[in-house]
Structure formats: C-alpha cells, structure tokens
Amino acid sequence: MSHTKYIFVTGGVSSSLGKGIISSSLAKLLQARGYYVTIQKLDPYINVDPGTLNPYEHGECYVTDDGAETDLDLGHYERFLNTATSQANNVTTGRIYQSVINKERKGDFLGKTVQVIPHITDEIKYRIKLLGNHKKYDVVITEIGGTVGDIESLPYIEAVRQLKWELGDDSLVIHLTLVPYLSASGELKTKPTQHSVKLLLENGVQPDILVLRTEKILTNGIRNKVARFCNVNKNSVIESIDASTIYEVPILMLKEELDLRVLEKLKLPANEEPKLEQWREFLKKRKNSKKRISIALVGKYVELPDAYKSIVESFVHAGAINEIKVELKLVHSETINNESAEEILKKFNGILVAPGFGHRGIEGKILATKYARKNNIPFLGICLGMQCAVIEFGRNVLNLQNANSTEMHRATPYPVIDLMEEQKSITDLGGTMRLGKYKCELKKGTKAYSAYKKPIISERHRHRYELNNIFLEEYEKNGMIASGINPNNQLVEIIEIPEHKWFIGVQFHPEYKSTVVDPHPLFIDFVKVSSIT
Numbered sequence: 001m002s003h004t005k006y007i008f009v010t011g012g013v014s015s016s017l018g019k020g021i022i023s024s025s026l027a028k029l030l031q032a033r034g035y036y037v038t039i040q041k042l043d044p045y046i047n048v049d050p051g052t053l054n055p056y057e058h059g060e061c062y063v064t065d066d067g068a069e070t071d072l073d074l075g076h077y078e079r080f081l082n083t084a085t086s087q088a089n090n091v092t093t094g095r096i097y098q099s100v101i102n103k104e105r106k107g108d109f110l111g112k113t114v115q116v117i118p119h120i121t122d123e124i125k126y127r128i129k130l131l132g133n134h135k136k137y138d139v140v141i142t143e144i145g146g147t148v149g150d151i152e153s154l155p156y157i158e159a160v161r162q163l164k165w166e167l168g169d170d171s172l173v174i175h176l177t178l179v180p181y182l183s184a185s186g187e188l189k190t191k192p193t194q195h196s197v198k199l200l201l202e203n204g205v206q207p208d209i210l211v212l213r214t215e216k217i218l219t220n221g222i223r224n225k226v227a228r229f230c231n232v233n234k235n236s237v238i239e240s241i242d243a244s245t246i247y248e249v250p251i252l253m254l255k256e257e258l259d260l261r262v263l264e265k266l267k268l269p270a271n272e273e274p275k276l277e278q279w280r281e282f283l284k285k286r287k288n289s290k291k292r293i294s295i296a297l298v299g300k301y302v303e304l305p306d307a308y309k310s311i312v313e314s315f316v317h318a319g320a321i322n323e324i325k326v327e328l329k330l331v332h333s334e335t336i337n338n339e340s341a342e343e344i345l346k347k348f349n350g351i352l353v354a355p356g357f358g359h360r361g362i363e364g365k366i367l368a369t370k371y372a373r374k375n376n377i378p379f380l381g382i383c384l385g386m387q388c389a390v391i392e393f394g395r396n397v398l399n400l401q402n403a404n405s406t407e408m409h410r411a412t413p414y415p416v417i418d419l420m421e422e423q424k425s426i427t428d429l430g431g432t433m434r435l436g437k438y439k440c441e442l443k444k445g446t447k448a449y450s451a452y453k454k455p456i457i458s459e460r461h462r463h464r465y466e467l468n469n470i471f472l473e474e475y476e477k478n479g480m481i482a483s484g485i486n487p488n489n490q491l492v493e494i495i496e497i498p499e500h501k502w503f504i505g506v507q508f509h510p511e512y513k514s515t516v517v518d519p520h521p522l523f524i525d526f527v528k529v530s531s532i533t
C-alpha cells in the first residue's frame with residue numbers, strides 16, 4: 001500500500017459507550033482482511049500520562065514494551081490485535097502542552113505568539129501522523145477520548161477537522177453515540193444522536209459512519225431517521241447492540257458490515273475474506289466451558305474491577321483455552337486477618353495476590369499468601385503480590401521477625417524487599433519506575449520453565465522495589481527459590497516453592513501480555529492446576 005489511511009473515532013451523548021472496544025473490533029476486522037492496523041488513544045487530560053493517577057480516577061495503568069504508562073484501552077488494542085503498542089499510541093493533553101512549551105522555551109517559534117490553533121493543533125496532528133510515518137501501517141485508528149462538546153476535547157476535534165480536509169479520501173470519522181430505550185413509551189430515541197452530530201457539525205466535522213449503542217435492535221425506521229437527520233448513508237448507520245462479552249463485538253460489527261463501509265469510504269479493496277478462525281474458536285471454547293473454578297483476586301479495589309482490567313481479561317483468555325469457566329472474585333485485602341482468613345479463602349481453588357502500592361491492605365495480602373502456602377492452594381503473586389510472598393516466607397519460614405519491604409516499613413530489621421539501587425536518588429514520581437520490558441532467564445526444571453517452555457522470556461515491569469539478594473541464599477536453602485533472574489543485573493524476577501502444588505510470584509506483570517489468540521502461559525498453568533482437585 002502506498003500511504004497510510006486514518007480513521008478517527010469520536011464519542012457523543014455519553015461517556016463509557018465503548019469507543020475502545022469499537023476501535024479494537026474494527027481494527028481486528030481490518031487485520032483479519034490482511035491490513036496492518038494500529039490504534040492510538042488521545043486523552044484530553046492534563047496529566048502527562050496516567051502513571052501517577054489513582055486507580056479510582058482511571059482504572060488500571062497499562063504498560064507497553066517500551067515502558068509507557070498508558071490508558072487501559074491500549075490493553076484492549078493489544079488483546080484484540082495481538083500486536084504490541086508503544087508510547088506513540090497514547091498521547092495526553094499534558095504531553096502535547098509539555099512538548100509545545102518545551103519548544104517555546106528553546107525559542108523554536110521564533111518570536112511568534114504560541115496559541116491553541118495552530119501550535120497545539122499542529123502538535124496533535126504531528127502525533128497522529130507519527131504512527132503513519134514509518135509506512136508500517138496501512139490504517140491508523142485514532143480514538144479521541146472524552147465526548148464531543150467537552151471543552152477539553154475541542155483542540156482534538158479541531159485537529160480532526162483540519163486533517164480530514166488535508167487527507168480527503170484517506171481519512172474518515174466514525175462517531176459513536178447512544179440510542180436510549182425509553183421503557184415507559186417502549187421506544188428507542190434518536191434525538192440525543194441528532195444533537196451530538198449537530199455538535200460535531202458546529203465544529204466543522206461531518207461524521208462518515210455512525211455507530212449506535214443500543215439495548216434493542218435498530219429498526220429500519222430508526223436507521224432511516226438517523227441517516228436523514230445526520231447526513232450519512234443508511235448503510236453507514238451501524239447498530240452496536242449490547243453483547244454478552246466484549247470479544248463478541250468484532251463478530252457483531254462484521255454482521256453490520258462496519259469493515260466494508262470503512263474500506264469503501266477509504267477506497268481500499270475488500271478482496272480477502274476476514275480470517276477469524278482463531279477468534280471464533282476462542283468464542284466457542286469460552287461458551288462451551290462447562291467446568292467451573294473459583295479464583296480469589298486479593299486486592300484493595302474490590303468495587304473497581306477496572307483497576308485489575310488486564311488480570312480479569314487474562315483469566316478470560318486462559319479459561320477459554322483450558323475450557324474452564326473462571327469465576328474471579330475480588331476479595332478486599334483489608335477484610336483478611338488472622339481470624340477471618342480461613343473463612344474467606346477456603347472456598348477458592350486458587351489465590352492471586354494483586355499488584356499495588358503503599359501499605360494499606362498489605363497485611364491482609366500477606367495473610368492470603370500464607371493461607372495459600374500452608375494449604376497447598378495454587379498461588380500467583382504479581383509484583384506487590386510476589387513481594388508479599390517473599391515477606392511472608394521470610395517472617396514465617398525463615399523466622400525473620402518483622403521482615404518487610406522498605407516501602408511499607410523503612411526501618412524494618414529485615415528488608416527482604418528493598419528499593420532498587422537506581423531508584424535511590426529518584427524524587428519525581430512520574431515515569432520514574434522500572435518500566436517496560438526486561439529479559440528474564442528461567443531455571444530448567446522449575447514450574448516457571450514448564451509454563452513458558454523456553455529459557456529466555458521478556459516481560460513488562462512497573463515497580464521500584466525488588467527482592468533483596470542479600471537474603472536469597474537463605475530463602476533458597478529453606479524452600480523458596482529464584483526460578484527467573486534478569487541475566488544482566490541478577491534481579492530476581494520469579495520466585496517459587498518447588499514443594500508446593502503451584503506457588504509462583506512474579507516481579508513483572510504477565511497480565512499485560514495475555515491476548516485472545518496468545519493467552520499467557522502463567523495464567524494458563526495457574527487455571528489448569530487450580531482445576532485439579
């Protein structure tokens with residue numbers, strides 16, 4: 001293909017309509033027809049990235065191979081497309097302004113007044129086109145965060161208007177809205193969609209395709225009405241009906257021919273039939289899974305499953321491949337104490353202790369690892385979860401009284417988890433953790449090796465603290481071994497207890513790399529052993 005085509009996805013009427021899932025589903029269909037596609041998210045907030053945001057604000061912070069801390073939608077992009085994203089795939093208003101202001105300080109604007117138009121909009125356009133510059137992608141899909149009409153979104157919509165003008169047939173706009181159902185009158189209402197499109201038009205953008213979220217089937221009448229009022233072809237009014245799983249959405253979009261409309265408008269051939277065999281196989285296995293297991297996800301954001309989005313999805317992938325339905329129950333670590341631990345945890349087939357920061361809920365997490373260790377219950381500890389396993393083993397097996405991580409107790413007599421050397425001089429919080437992919441060497445004959453079935457792996461990290469190697473020999477003598485080590489700096493990346501049914505702690509985040517067609521080996525094995533009674 002000679003040049004890259006650009007698709008912009010905007011949202012209207014309401015937030016949380018699933019622009020990320022629609023973008024991912026469209027990308028999946030184009031990929032299944034042989035196109036190289038990537039998806040980018042533009043977030044209209046002032047933080048430079050979501051790395052310093054509390055999960056209550058923003059859900060999970062997703063991490064890419066190149067160490068970018070990003071919006072959780074990037075997780076969907078990777079899970080659907082099975083291709084890696086990078087820093088270029090997520091841009092915030094904060095990052096845009098930061099670069100423009102840095103340029104201004106350097107004198108790059110030669111004495112001109114720096115303004116939203118053209119300087120901020122030019123920076124936005126530059127960031128959008130960056131992904132197309134390498135000729136790697138046939139199509140770049142850019143999802144604009146927020147909802148049209150938001151003050152914060154205006155520069156993005158203006159950038160889209162300008163790009164649409166410049167790119168002509170090489171670009172199109174998909175607008176996602178909601179068609180609410182009024183049960184009192186038994187009707188679907190199109191007025192909010194009409195108003196939302198009017199708002200876009202006020203900003204100079206005519207959408208080419210409308211995707212309507214709905215809980216009821218869209219009648220011909222509704223499609224005609226929306227087409228007439230919003231200046232789109234009737235066949236470009238696409239129904240997006242509520243689905244039982246997000247992974248069903250590409251199939252629904254295929255039925256609605258979203259991919260065909262896009263290809264027509266971009267003047268791209270639709271000669272290959274979409275190859276979706278693996279995807280359909282996954283959906284079939286997921287549906288047919290009869291056996292059920294119950295896993296406890298011990299964390300501190302139980303009312304907020306988005307905080308653990310990638311972990312939740314990793315279990316969906318690993319469950320399907322094993323044909324096991326995994327019921328994942330969020331357990332609040334602050335409810336676990338010496339008296340309650342057994343009562344709360346005895347009903348589970350496996351226990352996962354979640355990643356996290358700070359001391360709130362830490363003792364409950366440590367008790368959950370103890371319960372799993374002592375009762376031979378399959379256990380996976382991720383990042384802070386692995387650190388809890390090390391602390392617990394130190395306290396209760398090695399008798400290191402009050403052993404702790406220096407994150408929780410700076411003056412602990414036994415700092416079994418300690419700040420990494422390179423972190424000691426760092427004071428800024430944003431973007432300064434050990435981030436992104438690092439290599440890890442696995443020891444033959446361990447459970448980690450038998451899951452991955454290869455000696456060198458690469459996984460993504462997001463942490464400041466690490467197992468303190470001063471204690472490693474004592475741990476290994478007493479039954480907790482390092483089964484994965486960074487070959488360059490000897491940091492322990494995986495611990496396990498060989499005597500236990502399946503007890504693994506990982507300093508990295510395997511959940512960031514699990515996808516529909518490539519479920520993560522650790523989750524696969526964790527689900528498998530948890531189903532064996």
Ligand code: GLN
Pocket residue numbers: 354355356357358382383384385407462463464465466
């Ligand atoms: N708070 C721990 C650290 O910084 C663990 C981080 C995490 O779980 N992602 O090392």
